[in-house]
Amino acid sequence: MTTAGWLQIAIFIGIVGLLTRPLGGYLARVYAGERTFLQPLLRPIETALYRIAGVKPDLEQSWYQYAGTLLLFHALGTAALYGLLRLQSWLPLNPQDLPPVSPDLALNTAVSFVTNTSWQSYSGETTLSYASQMAGITVQSFLSVAAGIAVAVAFIRGFARRRSATIGNFWVDLTRGTLYVLLPICVVAALFLVAAGVPQTLAPPAEVTTLDGNTQVIARGPVATQEVIKLMSGDGGGFFNVNSAHPFENPTPLTNLAEVVLIMVLGAALTNCFGRMVGSERQGWALLGVMAILFGLGVGALYPLEAAGNPALTALQPGQTAGAQRPGGNMEGKEMRFGIAGSALFANASTASSDGAVNSMHDSFLPLSGGILLANMMVDEVIVGAPGSGLFGMLLFCIVTVFLGGLMIGRTPEYAGKKMRSSEIKMTILALLVVPAATLGLAAVACVVEPGLAGLGNAGPHGYSEILYAYTSAAATNGSAFAGLNANSPFYNLTLALAMFAGRFLVIVPVLAIAGSLAAQPIISRSAGTLPTDGALYVFFLLGVIVIVGGLTYLPALALGPIVESLQVTNGMLY
């Protein structure tokens, strides 16, 4: 470990902390339809879009209509992306003459990007045409995150409104999120990345002659525009197979820091947006506090673990000790330009935030570090999470926490001015059970059937971790991969698509149901018997619930993989 490494992590936390309040305020104004500095420029476009689509922006929807619209929109999006991938060889912007994507892989990819997961069972630069990358992948990256934020905002309205039959208009929320939030940030950040060396071109891959006279093909394309939305959306699907480890996606330590900030900043700002919309910014800070503690625990363990190096190799590789000319530690699968700190920070942010982008190979992390990355995803992407889904995931845990608090003292639980009745608790449990059921159920199947075992790159607990990681990543809509596993087979493509679908839509539906139910309630005033949900006591109560629920659900699965492997590594057994 180095001071510079810790400083890098501290700077990242400082930047995200500083941006949270102004961006949160901006988000609150955008979704309330209030005036923002971009309104003179974007309002005419917004109005024109409503007119073209026949949307009446003042006509609000019940939660059921909102959910139905969202499902229809994503069903059409899935079909459209599937069609694009299957027809890419007949479409323009295919300078490499790439063939159509196979049906099972096309379905997996379509579901992956529509669900904001971005699991990729393929190498982007050798599988997808520019048209597929730009009109398919990038478009869905925008729309899926805009939909996720829309659901979170609708959920917040459930808390903020009194005796209301509606929770907003999906089309309006989707449009405002895309126009006022995502596009402006993407334009600015994409220009920054281009200036830093990320390519943005429609030219075919470059052919160069190497020093020894051979010809080498260097893939390039419209990378910068996809890069920003990949990071900011919680999507994580890279232009290149190795994602942000590729120098064309993430060329310098400065871009690395900027990319980690982009991964986390919108999700963090949404906590402030929540606080403002329910009338108490302290509520938002309490949520961000829990997220920050969980994030700090993750990166605070990950960096020292990786910096200490592999215990089985200590005797063989004195280079594991940091020095002036070497980063030391476990550098397998990591880029020299990022080192241990930059890799640990990125990996922790990516798995905590549900983004899934990688700048190092998670399969090469030490077993316990791999366990931390798994645990980040297993807590249901509440450590900031993807924009939108991270916040509503955290709010689900808040409901469970006040429910448990209510049980302790025999009162009907309350949160942010709303009573949590049995109907809301039932919906919450439905939403929270989906991800573990999909993760553990499908991973168990993959561990015992031949097509599941055929994809393994490693034996023993490491191979099991690869399978567990794949389904955890898919169901938590993270999308990062543990490498090792060859998931481009009909079995993995279809079962992972199922996990992604369940992890996204079967959570969103009960979340919107809770929003509708809460919106119909009056707002109750705080009394002496109300559990304060904006103080330190509640922060640690919520933290305990998240850790215990996550621990009870997943500890046995983790024990069979990363934990047992870690014990074996200390005895010199490697996989």
Add this chain to the structure above:
Amino acid sequence: MLDLIMLLLVVVCFGLATAYASLCEYLLARPTGEDGSL
């Protein structure tokens, strides 16, 4: 043929999600008895 099967899978999955939403609506609308609030 495979394309039709895949698209059918999409339709079935989103259809099931819509049915799931209807189930949630039914559960919310069902009288659950009064909570023992203080």
